[in-house]
Amino acid sequence: MATTTVDQRRAGGVHAKQSAGRRGRAGFAEAVRSEITKIRSVRSTYWTLLALIVVCVGVGALFSYGDASRVTSAATAADRVAALAHARAFNVSGSLAGLLIGQLVIAVLGALTITSEYTTGMIRTSLTAMPRRTTVYAAKAVVFGTVALVTGLVASFASFFAGQALLTGVHAGTSLGQPGVLRAVVGGGLFLAVCGLLSFGIGGLLRHTAGAISAAVGVLFVAWSLSGFLPSPPSGWFGQADIDKWIPFNAGGAIWEHFTGLNMFSPWIGFAVFCCYAAAALAAGLIVFCRRDA
Amino acid sequence: MIEARSLTKRYGDTVAVDDLSFTVEPGRITGFLGPNGAGKTTTMRLILGLDRPTSGTVTVNGRPFDKLAFPIREVGALLDAKAVHGGRSAYNHLLCLAQANNLPKRRVGEVLELVGLSDVARKRSGGFSLGMGQRLGIAAALLGDPQILMFDEPVNGLDPEGIVWIRTLMKALAGEGRTVFVSSHLMSEMESTADHLLVIGRGRLIADCSVAEFIKANSQRYVRVRTPRPGALVRLAAAAGGVVKDDGDGHLVVRGLDPALLGDLAFEHDICLHELAPVDASLEQAFMDLTASSVQFRAGKLDEQDHERAGRELVRAGEVA
Numbered sequence: 101m102a103t104t105t106v107d108q109r110r111a112g113g114v115h116a117k118q119s120a121g122r123r124g125r126a127g128f129a130e131a132v133r134s135e136i137t138k139i140r141s142v143r144s145t146y147w148t149l150l151a152l153i154v155v156c157v158g159v160g161a162l163f164s165y166g167d168a169s170r171v172t173s174a175a176t177a178a179d180r181v182a183a184l185a186h187a188r189a190f191n192v193s194g195s196l197a198g199l200l201i202g203q204l205v206i207a208v209l210g211a212l213t214i215t216s217e218y219t220t221g222m223i224r225t226s227l228t229a230m231p232r233r234t235t236v237y238a239a240k241a242v243v244f245g246t247v248a249l250v251t252g253l254v255a256s257f258a259s260f261f262a263g264q265a266l267l268t269g270v271h272a273g274t275s276l277g278q279p280g281v282l283r284a285v286v287g288g289g290l291f292l293a294v295c296g297l298l299s300f301g302i303g304g305l306l307r308h309t310a311g312a313i314s315a316a317v318g319v320l321f322v323a324w325s326l327s328g329f330l331p332s333p334p335s336g337w338f339g340q341a342d343i344d345k346w347i348p349f350n351a352g353g354a355i356w357e358h359f360t361g362l363n364m365f366s367p368w369i370g371f372a373v374f375c376c377y378a379a380a381a382l383a384a385g386l387i388v389f390c391r392r393d394a
Numbered sequence: 395m396i397e398a399r400s401l402t403k404r405y406g407d408t409v410a411v412d413d414l415s416f417t418v419e420p421g422r423i424t425g426f427l428g429p430n431g432a433g434k435t436t437t438m439r440l441i442l443g444l445d446r447p448t449s450g451t452v453t454v455n456g457r458p459f460d461k462l463a464f465p466i467r468e469v470g471a472l473l474d475a476k477a478v479h480g481g482r483s484a485y486n487h488l489l490c491l492a493q494a495n496n497l498p499k500r501r502v503g504e505v506l507e508l509v510g511l512s513d514v515a516r517k518r519s520g521g522f523s524l525g526m527g528q529r530l531g532i533a534a535a536l537l538g539d540p541q542i543l544m545f546d547e548p549v550n551g552l553d554p555e556g557i558v559w560i561r562t563l564m565k566a567l568a569g570e571g572r573t574v575f576v577s578s579h580l581m582s583e584m585e586s587t588a589d590h591l592l593v594i595g596r597g598r599l600i601a602d603c604s605v606a607e608f609i610k611a612n613s614q615r616y617v618r619v620r621t622p623r624p625g626a627l628v629r630l631a632a633a634a635g636g637v638v639k640d641d642g643d644g645h646l647v648v649r650g651l652d653p654a655l656l657g658d659l660a661f662e663h664d665i666c667l668h669e670l671a672p673v674d675a676s677l678e679q680a681f682m683d684l685t686a687s688s689v690q691f692r693a694g695k696l697d698e699q700d701h702e703r704a705g706r707e708l709v710r711a712g713e714v715a
Binding site: 133220 | 439442443444445446459460462463464465466469471473474476477478479480481482483486487489490491493494495496534
């Protein structure tokens with residue numbers, strides 16, 4: 101049918117563009133544009149990002165509401181003072197508590213960004229259009245990382261404001277102007293983005309959606325859950341306290357004060373440690389992405 | 395131009411592609427023929443850099459595929475029509491490929507129209523039929539208006555209309571001076587489309603020649619005769635240097651004798667013939683003979699007679715077509 105038109109169609113200016121283009125070679129900029137189209141053209145992206153915001157805000161609001169209600173429902177003045185002190189101590193971290201679940205949601209999207217290429221077979225088409233794999237991987241990571249960071253910041257700020265709105269009624273709220281608060285809220289967004297990238301790296305390493313998500317949940321969530329079961333050895337011994345701060349979630353969570361203790365890393369050091377874990381995952385993913393047959 | 399030099403790919407103990415050297419020349423359709431599992435797809439994946447060769451090299455226009463400046467402007471490939479994200483629309487699928495090679499957006503609309511998918515451009519490709527999926531794959535291959543096109547089993551599963559469409563398209567592309575490299579396990583398909591043949595079996599190159607040469611070198615012309623006096627004719631033909639076989643349904647199959655000579659012989663000896671038919675064994679038969687020894691998975695050995703019968707059926711099918 102349409103075959104007779106091949107000739108006239110091909111006259112359609114493809115080479116005109118080629119000569120007009122300043123760049124002589126498909127590279128990072130082209131790969132980034134391609135990846136932007138990819139990430140915005142599948143529904144799972146929107147659903148996952150929406151879920152991220154809903155989960156972060158919802159769980160955080162629940163925590164803040166609980167803290168506020170314990171103040172209002174205190175039976176005695178002493179109870180009330182104690183409840184208020186608790187609410188004030190956790191006014192930032194409580195409102196951001198949803199990040200504990202949100203990290204898993206962004207991990208799902210991070211893994212999917214790369215594993216869906218393999219599970220659908222799209223990778224074979226993608227690499228035929230752009231065979232320089234390091235470029236493809238980097239473009240993917242940058243595009244996903246940017247999306248994750250922006251959405252993470254939205255989720256973190258929205259959670260913070262929702263929580264403070266609930267706590268202000270009992271005079272337990274705080275504001276971004278207080279020391280360390282802005283760092284914690286911005287840090288929440290950074291934390292989510294790095295969680296996503298860590299999972300992205302695992303996705304590159306494993307190539308299977310289910311496997312990659314399971315592994316990411318293991319690293320981010322299960323490791324943290326299990327750390328609570330470690331025995332406390334006599335002081336002076338290497339034990340729970342020493343291991344605790346190295347748990348990815350504890351290190352990464354330090355920046356938004358999910359838990360502050362004497363044995364934990366300071367916010368930025370903890371975050372740096374967390375970034376190292378993510379960098380290791382990304383590097384491992386890159387090596388496999390480039391070396392293994394697609 | 396695609397050039398493979400001693401291309402080898404091993405998966406553990408299995409050798410998928412074994413020391414393959416060939417050149418795919420521009421301006422014609424080169425058929426890449428072999429039974430299932432012969433290594434055709436692996437070879438194409440090696441050309442596109444999807445797989446890394448164990449040893450040897452393969453270049454496209456003199457360079458490894460991943461060194462091409464704008465790969466899809468030089469090579470358009472359809473390896474697997476299913477290699478798309480089903481959640482993405484046809485338009486966006488092509489757009490992301492176009493952007494990776496700095497092609498204008500307008501080009502996406504053009505190829506969609508060319509393959510007849512304009513109406514469903516915004517539909518998610520996961521809901522496409524096999525034929526539509528194949529057209530989307532062709533659209534992706536044509537996107538960069540490349541000089542080299544590679545199709546892996548492009549007519550598999552298509553309806554007759556789709557098959558004709560693809561054949562016509564490939565001929566048109568080759569007619570424009572492009573390099574068309576198409577694989578198939580069906581000889582009949584190649585017979586009607588290809589100019590040149592690369593035949594492989596078990597990863598090894600068996601033949602590299604034109605389709606006409608291939609038939610000439612490999613086909614076994616024979617003469618089918620029917621006569622009420624088979625015994626006399628068998629003796630005559632054998633004496634004249636022919637090899638005669640009774641095919642079991644009243645015909646004799648004579649090889650190695652010219653049909654005219656056989657007719658004259660019968661006439662001179664007063665043997666009446668009820669039928670005398672020269673038969674060109676189809677390319678299918680030649681292919682089967684050639685690759686019989688290299689088929690990897692065979693459903694038990696055919697005995698000589700079965701083989702002969704299968705050959706006849708193919709010949710008849712060829713006559714009908």
